[in-house]
Amino acid sequence: MTTVLVVGAGQSGFQAVASLRDRGFEGRVVLVGDEPGVPYQRPPLSKAYLAGTAGLEQLHLRGEDFFAEKDIELVAGRVASIDREASLVRLEDGTELDYDHLVLATGARNRTLPVPGADLPGVLTLRTRDDADRLRASLADAGNVVVVGGGFIGLEFASHAGRPVTIVEAQDRLLNRVATPEISAYFAALHREAGHTVLLGQGVSALHGDSRVREVELSDGSRLPADLVVIAVGVVPETTLAAAAGLAVDNGVVVDEHLRTADEKIFAIGDCANFPCVQAGAATRLESVQNAVDQARCVAAAITGAPEPYASLPWFWTDQSGAKLQIAGILAGADRTVVAGDQAAGKFSVLSFRDDVLIAVESVNRPADHIAARRLFTADPHPRYADLAASEFNLKEHLK
Ligand code: FAD
Structure with a gap:
């Protein structure tokens, strides 16, 4: 039976095992994590959970029954090393777990x-x-x-x-x-x-x-x-295991467009992975839920025989002092910006361009702009300044 072993039971590790089962993978699925309890999401830790308006159960990505139902083995412990020759990992307590595919989803640690x-x-x-x-x-x-x-x-x-x-x-x-x-x-x-x-x-x-x-x-x-x-x-990517196993590390575990390392059995996803980002046109490491989730799905597809190069649009959100900021795209190299909407009323979007091509939209309290931007980037990865100017930088109008 084919075994997929995922190291790191955070946002991307959880999504990888869930997506494998969603795609009908029938082999053995093992998720090893060094934090106590079931996998949980981090965004509320600096928002509702910190404020005391969300409890523990609202952090959990799924309850214990999910893992039993889906036949996903949750192993509590810290992986100490990878033995690539033997295709196994060793936990700190000496336990050995073998794999056919290994997914590194080890996240990042605070600087x-x-x-x-x-x-x-x-x-x-x-x-x-x-x-x-x-x-x-x-x-x-x-x-x-x-x-x-x-x-x-x-x-x-x-x-x-x-x-x-x-x-x-x-x-x-x-x-x-x-x-x-x-x-x-x-x-x-x-x-x-x-x-x-x-x-x-x-x-x-x-x-x-x-x-x-x-x-x-x-x-x-x-x-x-x-x-x-x-x-x-800020954070530094958790790459200790990969580096000790002789995998390339450069601001993250270096992977190709399929999120695979130079060892064809080993993938890296989420905060720990440095991947060729289509939108940035460069090797990039992203720290977001979107990136963690979409990269996990991409790897699950590759393992189940439907590989596609990773090309998802980066997007992000943050809640601060009563305002919601949502970002679609990547800002790297922006050379021109246009503000659309009503900045004084706290409802506006900043459109950023590089060489007259729209590369990112930051929306403050304008969720409709954010959704429109994501649709726009999906329909046309290179919307041009002149075309957007013709619709007075109204993204919804431009989409019509
Ligand atoms: P993680 O979720 O960090 O999971 C990695 C896991 O691997 C950890 O549990 C770690 O302990 C474990 N691990 C590491 N090494 C080993 C080992 N050797 N053996 C076993 N286990 C190991 N993103 C957004 O898009 N929007 C937000 O609003 C937002 N808010 C955030 C708020 C906070 C407070 C934080 C910390 C992050 C926030 N993020 C947000 C970022 C987002 O949570 C991360 O990008 C996401 O969690 C990355 O997922 P990951 O699986 O790569 O890493």
Whole structure:
């Protein structure tokens, strides 16, 4: 019997095993994960779960009965190594599990802040359910809260923490890596209106304290009082296993357009995979639910004999200080932007172009624009500036 072994029981690992069964795969399916309990989704950890408006069961991707019904073996443990010659993996407890196809879905881990005091009690991060539980408990009795990092996770944490916080960002704008300046400026204003302090162009040089953190020292030498510091400075892909097994690693496990490594038995998907992205025209690693889910489906199709090169449109969403931002496409290399809609009313979209071709649409509180953008990119991967200008950058009109 053919065995598919998936390492990492997060968003993409779960989807891979579910899609294999959806496609009628009748072999053995094993999902190994090192976090406790059934697989769960991460987005609510910095939103409703953090705010206390969603419970544990709303995090779960499926209940235990699903895995029994679908005959998916859930193995609790951490994979320590891959033996490619013998086609098996070894868990830390010595258990060996063999495979015909191996899917690496090991995700990413939080980047640490390389400054003195970063290991003081009261300095926390957010990636797992355990992290979110710790943060919720700490928020209950923290006076001054400082968030280091103005990316998606830091800003969502600030938005759902239920109190004003100070956000410290080293770059000169929020969401620097992932959004246009128009969107960065809008969200900086929104977070300030919501009562947060936003400090831009300020690095953190040290954290000070005694039995716990007390102050954050900024690059200009000033100090902020802090009882809770949340480090949200991005992630690094979890590639330890792949590298030790001699697979190519370069900002993620390197895979081809079928998400396969140079070893034809081994795939990599989700946050840990560096793949040739059609839309970016370059090797890319994405951190999103869409990417995790669609790459898992792509690999399940390849394993069940229907391989298609991976070409799904990247899209993303985030909820911050009462606004919903949705992004379709990839911003890399944008050289022209157009704002459509009513920015003052907080309902608008930013259209980004590269060489007069539309490459991304960021929509703030305009879900219809987001859906239209996704349809547009699917119907025509290269919509042109002149054609969109003719419909006054109204995406829905343009689709008609
Ligand atoms: P993960 O879901 O991280 O799963 C990887 C799993 O592998 C983990 O459980 C890990 O412990 C396990 N693992 C690693 N190594 C081993 C090993 N050796 N043995 C066994 N198990 C191992 N995306 C969006 O699109 N929208 C959002 O709003 C959004 N919000 C987010 C909020 C938070 C707080 C976080 C952390 C992420 C958010 N994301 C969001 C990103 C999204 O959750 C990730 O892109 C997605 O989870 C990636 O799925 P994955 O399967 O690649 O990795």
